[in-house]
Amino acid sequence: MTNDDSTAPTTGDALANLSREERHFDPPEELAAHANVKADAYHEAASDRLGFWARQAERISWAEPFTDVLDWSKAPFAKWFVGGRLNAAYNCVDRHVEAGRGDKVAYHWVGEPGDTRTLTYSDLKDEVCKTANALSELGVKTGDVVAIYMPMIPETVVAMLACARLGAPHTVVFGGFSADALSGRIQDCDARFVITADGGYRRGAASALKPAVDEALRSCPDVRSVLVVRRTGQDDIAWTDNRDVWWHEIVDRQSADHTPEAFDAEHPLYVMYTSGSTGKPKGILHTTGGYLVGTAYTHWAIFDLKPETDIYWCAADIGWVTGHSYIVYGPLANGTTSLMYEGTPDTPHKGRWWEIAQDYKATILYTAPTAIRTFMKWGAQIPSEWDLSSLRLLGSVGEPINPEAYIWYRKEIGGDRCPVADTWWQTETGMIMISPLPGVTSGKPGSAMKAIPGVEAQVVDDAGEPVKPGSGGYLVLTDPWPAMLRTLWGDDERYRETYWSRFPGRYFAGDGAKLDEDGDIWLLGRVDDVMNVSGHRLSTTEIESALVSHRKVAEAAVVGAADPTSGQAVAAFVILRESAGDGGQDVVNELRDHVAKEIGAIAKPKSIMVVPELPKTRSGKIMRRLLRDVAENREFGDATTLADSSVMDLIKANLSQGKGDED
Ligand code: PRX
Numbered sequence: 001m002t003n004d005d006s007t008a009p010t011t012g013d014a015l016a017n018l019s020r021e022e023r024h025f026d027p028p029e030e031l032a033a034h035a036n037v038k039a040d041a042y043h044e045a046a047s048d049r050l051g052f053w054a055r056q057a058e059r060i061s062w063a064e065p066f067t068d069v070l071d072w073s074k075a076p077f078a079k080w081f082v083g084g085r086l087n088a089a090y091n092c093v094d095r096h097v098e099a100g101r102g103d104k105v106a107y108h109w110v111g112e113p114g115d116t117r118t119l120t121y122s123d124l125k126d127e128v129c130k131t132a133n134a135l136s137e138l139g140v141k142t143g144d145v146v147a148i149y150m151p152m153i154p155e156t157v158v159a160m161l162a163c164a165r166l167g168a169p170h171t172v173v174f175g176g177f178s179a180d181a182l183s184g185r186i187q188d189c190d191a192r193f194v195i196t197a198d199g200g201y202r203r204g205a206a207s208a209l210k211p212a213v214d215e216a217l218r219s220c221p222d223v224r225s226v227l228v229v230r231r232t233g234q235d236d237i238a239w240t241d242n243r244d245v246w247w248h249e250i251v252d253r254q255s256a257d258h259t260p261e262a263f264d265a266e267h268p269l270y271v272m273y274t275s276g277s278t279g280k281p282k283g284i285l286h287t288t289g290g291y292l293v294g295t296a297y298t299h300w301a302i303f304d305l306k307p308e309t310d311i312y313w314c315a316a317d318i319g320w321v322t323g324h325s326y327i328v329y330g331p332l333a334n335g336t337t338s339l340m341y342e343g344t345p346d347t348p349h350k351g352r353w354w355e356i357a358q359d360y361k362a363t364i365l366y367t368a369p370t371a372i373r374t375f376m377k378w379g380a381q382i383p384s385e386w387d388l389s390s391l392r393l394l395g396s397v398g399e400p401i402n403p404e405a406y407i408w409y410r411k412e413i414g415g416d417r418c419p420v421a422d423t424w425w426q427t428e429t430g431m432i433m434i435s436p437l438p439g440v441t442s443g444k445p446g447s448a449m450k451a452i453p454g455v456e457a458q459v460v461d462d463a464g465e466p467v468k469p470g471s472g473g474y475l476v477l478t479d480p481w482p483a484m485l486r487t488l489w490g491d492d493e494r495y496r497e498t499y500w501s502r503f504p505g506r507y508f509a510g511d512g513a514k515l516d517e518d519g520d521i522w523l524l525g526r527v528d529d530v531m532n533v534s535g536h537r538l539s540t541t542e543i544e545s546a547l548v549s550h551r552k553v554a555e556a557a558v559v560g561a562a563d564p565t566s567g568q569a570v571a572a573f574v575i576l577r578e579s580a581g582d583g584g585q586d587v588v589n590e591l592r593d594h595v596a597k598e599i600g601a602i603a604k605p606k607s608i609m610v611v612p613e614l615p616k617t618r619s620g621k622i623m624r625r626l627l628r629d630v631a632e633n634r635e636f637g638d639a640t641t642l643a644d645s646s647v648m649d650l651i652k653a654n655l656s657q658g659k660g661d662e663d
Contacts, residue, residue, distance in 0.1 A: 053070075068081075086289055112347055130254040147194045155197070167261065169271055171189050195226075196209050197209055265287070291483045302437065314367075325430060339357075358387045364395070388415060423435040430483030459514065470517050510526055512524035533563075557573045559573075587610065
């Protein structure tokens, strides 16, 4: 049975008071009757996990078949589909055209200013082939790393697939990251080529990208070519001859014929950087065969994808893993028709997403809780003005979705008929790991439910023992899975240490979780020094080092404070250098801008408090728990392990003098 609005609970606690039936949303009958995946999939996969994945591998076209499903003999370094050879771009594009589906739309793209483009699978194939030829002309060879720093335009997909076609791993850097973040990533993976655009449209204006590339490349002398898409036509764009090449000048004149080469299943497909609990971002390596199998299966199973009829919309940015797995590789491998939108949801009006969903008759929408909470804030009146009756399934990703947001999403966007799949996964996992299956599972607001068929997860205590229903602990994955990361780029030891040492033989995800009485999983957030801001991972240490690199800052501590819209918000505490005096009037803004420059606007602290001291233990470790209490406006918890217990009083006194700041 479903909750009707009058009884819909608004908080997790209220939900807990309802009977179990009332907390469930059963799969819609019609959907369940025709669902891609039925309940027996769990049993089928559990009884022969590798056989299950071997069958899923039939979704992919192999130039050479694999001889073994998994080689785990050098754990934690996995090889999936051993000996198999394939080309990822061929799988995403050519084979659909060869099968007579060339006229099927791959992407309906909507630019923020209102311009639109439609790319069929034939169009996409031609563009990818031409771009692969252009990249070869620029000297890109198999194994070369190509950095991609782009807005949300079709060329971003084309660029990724052209790289994949050549066996040149790409590293897409989110367009919101700063020049410094870009150069750090280019250097770390030794990229020699960059693909970018003059800019993209955001919030009603052209937002430049190329200047950040120019700045980044001052410290990347090994980059040979920069391929630049003209998107905004800004005319003051700086140009470095012999290095910069306009996309239209080199790509458009290429032949649309290109023979894809087959690569080993373990050939690197891409590197994606993500924050870890220590400062330096980690280069997560994904390889070809297992990643495609994992993303194709999960996209088909969890979104119940019907490629003939669905209009699927993943509203993430391609610069994040969600975009890689569920805008590009999974959907294209499945021959999906997708929607892609360039800009922000409130431009030129707050109903923009709903207008697009209505106009294109979107059937599936996949987005993040932070977006849902923003829409809640704007009010249900806005989506109600559009016809969203085409929608049949909703997805959520990036952070725990609070029951209130889940129920709002289900009701106001999904008309109380669409199941909501709360999907848990990570950059590292490459594919969705824990999620309801829409035709099988009764969804519970706030729970990601169970590991999907073929995936094994546990919640364990400190000693690594599985906890009983009703208890909490750490989330671990007990068996390798096809789309798993293979290592950290250039750092096998850090890979082993970060993920496989806390509970030997098992993958430790860094998340806390609890099992409810039914054994369903509720994610509780990170247990390390990683924050989750609007579904994006940011490391506290990374922001701290950005702050202390400012000449006025002596010491900094950063915590994630609960935030009603973004899940967590960055709260910073800084001690100024004596030479900086009181820092001056604008010190807080100066520091926020500094962090934006060092990392990107997304990492800007929401609040910065100038404090005389930081609370530390006798061994010098900052007690973040106490700072979180301050940031969340609570009474301080137990401060007895502080080296100097008067520090918290000092901070308190300082705050009451109004030295904190928040925007
Ligand atoms: O803490 C979990 C949270 O996001 C982290 C992974 O972040 P990232 O690698 O940036 O990937 C985000 C998109 C896959 C996880 O360790 N997280 C992600 N999805 C959920 C979630 N927490 C709770 N529920 C989810 N559905």
